[in-house]
Amino acid sequence: MDVPYLPSFRAEGKLEELPLPVLVMHMLSRKATGMLYVESGGTTCWMYFEEGFPAGVHNPKSQDFLGQVLRELGYIDDNAFNQSLMEMAKTKRLQGQILLEMGAIDEQKLEQALGLQVARKMSKLFALKQGSFRFAEEEELPPPQEPIRINPFALVYSGIKGNYGQEDLKKALQVLVGKSCRFSGKFVERKDLFDFPPDDLADLELLREFRLPQEFVRGVRSGPVAGMMLLATLMYCGMLELEEAEFAQPIPGVARTAGTTARSAAPRQAVTPRASPSQPAASRSDVKPSASAARPRAQQGQRQAAGVSPDLQRKINEKYEQIKTAPLWKVLEVEKDAPSEAIKRSFITLAKVYHPDRVSKSGDSDLIHRMETIFARLNEAYQVLSDPNKRAEYEKRLAAGGDAAVATSRPQDARVQYQKGIVFLRKKDYKKAAESFRWAAELEPENGEYQTWKSWTAYLAEGDQSEQRLLQLRDELVGVGKKFPDCFIAFKQLARVYQKLGDNDRYHQALVQANKLNPKDVEVARELRLWNMRRQKQQKKGLFGKLKR
Template sequence: MNGQLNEKPFPELIREVRVSRRSGVLRLSQEKVMKAVFFENGLPVFAISNLKSEQLGELLVRIGKINREDFERASALVKANKGKRLGTILAENGFIDQAEIIPVVRQQVSEIIYSLFEWETGEYIFDEKVRADSDIKLNTFTPEIILEGVRRIKNESLIRAIFNDKGRKVQPAKDPQLRFQGVNLLPAEAFVLSRVDGPLAIEEILAMGGLPENETLRALCGLVSAGIIEYCEPIRDTAQRKTAARTSTNQQSNGNESEAKIREEILRTASFYNNADYYEVLGVTRSATPDEIKKAYYSLAKKFHPDRYHRSLEVDIRSKLETIFAKVSEAYEVLKNSEAREKYDQKIKAKPGATESAPPPPPTVSDSTAQKAASTNAKWKEKIQDNAGQKEKTQPNVPPPRSSQPVPQPQDAKPTVIVTKGQALSPAQQADLTFKRGQVFLQEKNYLEAVQMFRESVRLIPDNVQYRIYLAQSLSKNPKWFKEAEQQLLKASELEPYNASIYIRLGLLYKQAGMPKRAEAKFRDALSIDPTNRIALRELDTNKDEQNQRSDLKSLLKSDIGTIFSKLFKKK
């Protein structure tokens, strides 16, 4: 196994070694830089580098474990005592406590491996005869190392090069040990994994939407490299990839429509979707099979995916396009689930004009305004009751609990709002009204509309903590809205600094986003306010074993790094 990295990038190399469970050393070189990763049964356990900045002593100085003077004195002692490792010298002479060395060595090894994910050029060769001569080995779960390495790739073109052939199919790993690994996935990675429920082409996964194309490809790259998802057929060689990429590009160019026709179709479809049910949105009958629904969804998702048109459309047209795509995705999410579909069928059973025929063609653009108004009025007719002659009745805002009870969820009962007919509402009344609308949308899992409602409530009454909490809860449903969800909860914590439930929500948000250290800090903040908080205690307890792990520090390395390099990279 040897070759060039521009033909087989490092993520694919580590995937291949992992899936085949090989043992040995993968040597990589780029001009004068040389690195090596040691594997045992497909798992990376150790790594070395000839870069000065990646040596143990430099890392200890950089992170403040020792100062430069101590490092230089220890280096001189290493030269005078050949055969002794730097770590041993440092510990024996009191420059650093032995307990602090092993985690730094593991950090050093991890950083060397992470750096290789960004190598675009260089040579590699795998030698199955060599083993790691070290008592310190990585204790981090291997798939998480691989996923983190892919997350750190800055050059998106490197990831795109891996998936040049959009027609290639992937599927969940057949090996249960690879498929069910209990990895801590980021929301984007979990989202993509949930969509790959069988053999799917890369282009089909991209067409599903929900994430920008670059985020979807990065998540796919991590999942495939970690072995959680696998290719349905062997990897093609470079010539086949380039041919497939050219074919895909030509097909896309030949399929481009004129901008005028695109705009016309977007406007016509957006108008039609205003009053369309989910079956009409997908263009299928109510007796359609799951396969027919799936095919209809893929076709529409590919046709109306916002990323397909990039920035060539005006803002208002692109906004309509995003609405169409969201509606298509929403329809598919309901109709693909048998239970959700049955409930939806019951909901629309009494709808006038319901038939088993295929839906009518979209109406003309000129009908859109009237249809949108009719749709809006009908939508809220059942949710807002007018009571002439009465003052507005609203439910008082109940602040989040400050006790150790679980984080509150929205009430099951849909709120009813009674407003005075013909009377102007104050900002507080408007905020309360939009808040209750947002609760309805949240209960219906219509998170986009819920976010819009709660944003309006926050805009009207910025100091209302409950509004911000509900807005953050809705935003947390989409990984692209993470930053805004975090900002809302941080602002809420400023308004009510002694509300433990806000810190719990922040901790859970960070945990969901794959930020364990931030999550732990927020759970501890909650405990400082409420020492008996069950959620905080439970979440912190899961990390206890990792914090208590300690290794035997008597022997760090059995041979000198320089000696290892001379053996690994010597000319034959």
């Protein structure tokens, strides 16, 4: 989980620096298996994780006994409960096993009750906010316990709700001071996993747009503390997106915080593509670049563009990769069945975040290119989803080919990226060419020409002329040729690789195959003619040598 406003994972440390909710989400992100030991106030507790999911717990202070949980669920009556307790005292066996033998419950009810019991014990560990922790990777769950996987998102919410007071929440949310926030696209996809009550989900709708945190908590119907709990839950789960305070939109009925000025929500005329008069779209003059008030840590290995915060660079790079294959509703970070008003609000918000003017003075041509591409794709998504006829046609295509077919195969968009790649290649801008061809290949994976140029330009962009890298390129192009035997460009470029490697026989074979597929290609025909001339010359030399002897 790489979120700028949260601390990075460490295998051991202090809970004051890396709170338990963040540790739980780090385990999920890392798909970790092992034991997390927590020591606080002279007590040692532990939480077991299986492939990232919390799946076992030891909490000496918890009084959540299985029989009580089963009674609360209405699965056993007082008589069965008391009988099982007496049998436990006699035989020292587990209460669940006894109740199963009595016929009081079945396996399904026992599993449900055990899950609730484990979740409650885990939730109470969130009361530990001071102390130390240590993660022992691959350490197994001690018998007789068996792993019971618990929903980590619902666990974080219940842990915060049951153990965090107002002062705890204020301390946790300090990172949001001076910022505006909204929920991210990840939350749109996973919000059902939190088990939020309907009222909480309704309040969270306010965060479809950027809000000032202090105004959001005042606008929550359940009160400020409930609002802070919602913010803390999304923050610890890495599902808040932060921007400068000036991005915040006012909440109707909530007084503005002194000293803050929200950006106008009224969009202007679209730049790319043009919007119809009835449709809003973002204009490049609508958003001015802003200096970052706080500088989150830079992504490792990432060059920082002048005047652009590492957090914004990270968001641009992640969004750029997402829009290549994501369906349109995910491009706009809304639900598939989102109403037109939600689509409009999300579009306006995203168009401000990913407006090209925010990076126009960075001097980073790659970043500017990515931002312009994102901006255009957002406009395209809005034009389709906001028009009932276009949306119906798009959904019809989805129904015919499935979500994956529409999301991952877009021949028209692939062709555009291919043409861009050719232009960049001619300019010898190999890095941009490689990016465009990679995108084209991902959008239309069954196109051998795109796959060939993807491999070739990646080789050029890396600048690694070693034999090992050439051999890797050779293997990639051989694979393309096998999958697409009619792909002329694959054999043409493969011939060049063989020539660089000094493998003359395979160089000739590749030229012959390329010439067979496209006899009109002048370069291949010339190289093949030169090869034949050299071969004839060598044969004559060999003949003259024999005559002299």
